[in-house]
Amino acid sequence: MIQDIMRHATSLEALKGAPDEEVLRASRTLPDAFAILLERYEAAFLRRAEHILRSREEAEEAVQDTFTRIYLYADRYRAQDGAQFSSWAYTILTRLCYTRYQNLKRERGRTLDLDPEAFERLPDSHAFLDELSIKHEILNALSRVPESCARVLRLQFLEGKTQEEIAELEGSTVPAIKTRVFRAKKALKKELPHHDD
Numbered sequence: 394m395i396q397d398i399m400r401h402a403t404s405l406e407a408l409k410g411a412p413d414e415e416v417l418r419a420s421r422t423l424p425d426a427f428a429i430l431l432e433r434y435e436a437a438f439l440r441r442a443e444h445i446l447r448s449r450e451e452a453e454e455a456v457q458d459t460f461t462r463i464y465l466y467a468d469r470y471r472a473q474d475g476a477q478f479s480s481w482a483y484t485i486l487t488r489l490c491y492t493r494y495q496n497l498k499r500e501r502g503r504t505l506d507l508d509p510e511a512f513e514r515l516p517d518s519h520a521f522l523d524e525l526s527i528k529h530e531i532l533n534a535l536s537r538v539p540e541s542c543a544r545v546l547r548l549q550f551l552e553g554k555t556q557e558e559i560a561e562l563e564g565s566t567v568p569a570i571k572t573r574v575f576r577a578k579k580a581l582k583k584e585l586p587h588h589d590d
Contacts, residue, residue, distance in 0.1 A: 404419075404423060404426075405423070405425055405426060405429075408423075408426050408429055409429060412478075413430060413433070413477070413478035413479065413482075414470070414472055414477075414478045416429045416430055417430065417463070417467050417470060417478060418467070420464065420467060421467050421468060424571070424574060424575050424578060425571065427460075427464055430460075430463070431460060434479075434482060435456065435460075438456045438459060438460075438482075438483075438486050439452055439453065439456050441483065441486060441487070441490075442455040442456050442459075442486060442490050445487070445490040445491075445494070446490055446493060446494060451493060451497065452490075454493070455486065455489050455490045455493050456486070457550065457553065458489050458493075459482070459485050459486040459489055460550075461550050462485050462489070463482055463485060464578075465578075465581070465582060537584045538577065538580045538581055538584055539580070541573070541577075542573070542576065542577035542580045542581065543577070544563075545559060545563070545570065545573050545574050545577050546574070546577050546578070546581060548562065549574060556570045556571055556574065559574075
């Protein structure tokens with residue numbers, strides 16, 4: 394047990410200096426590695442989202458949705474010449490911000506000052522934008538996984554709680570919560586409509 398923890402910690406430490414693409418790939422089998430990408434991009438994503446949406450609260454939600462999307466679809470990322478992980482990630486963020494803007498406008502009757510530069514960079518295809526909006530997909534998938542799985546995923550990804558906070562709420566240990574989160578992510582991924590086995 395102690396050796397496993399040490400190996401786990403060593404793996405995470407080694408990934409801290411690794412390229413984003415390698416960290417993303419590793420996060421598929423070592424979920425804690427995804428925290429490295431969060432650390433690298435969260436502040437910059439938040440600045441970009443707030444610049445587009447003009448609302449801190451909406452920006453935080455868009456960033457959370459972006460990281461969820463990146464994690465759930467990590468196996469779909471393909472490195473391309475001249476396009477790094479950051480380009481792919483920022484594209485997802487910008488498109489989700491645009492979708493959020495459209496939803497706010499339609500559902501709440503609010504008008505937001507969308508950054509014209511961000512708007513001009515987006516493609517015209519509404520089907521493509523709709524495909525990138527995964528909020529409904531995730532909520533539907535969450536309703537189909539066991540409640541214990543859905544609960545830890547909601548706490549971590551929708552409510553932004555740390556695994557330490559979840560362990561305290563659940564009356565459990567952090568290693569047990571890490572295991573539950575890992576299993577819950579696998580269960581959720583199988584329920585998503587575009588999951589490839």
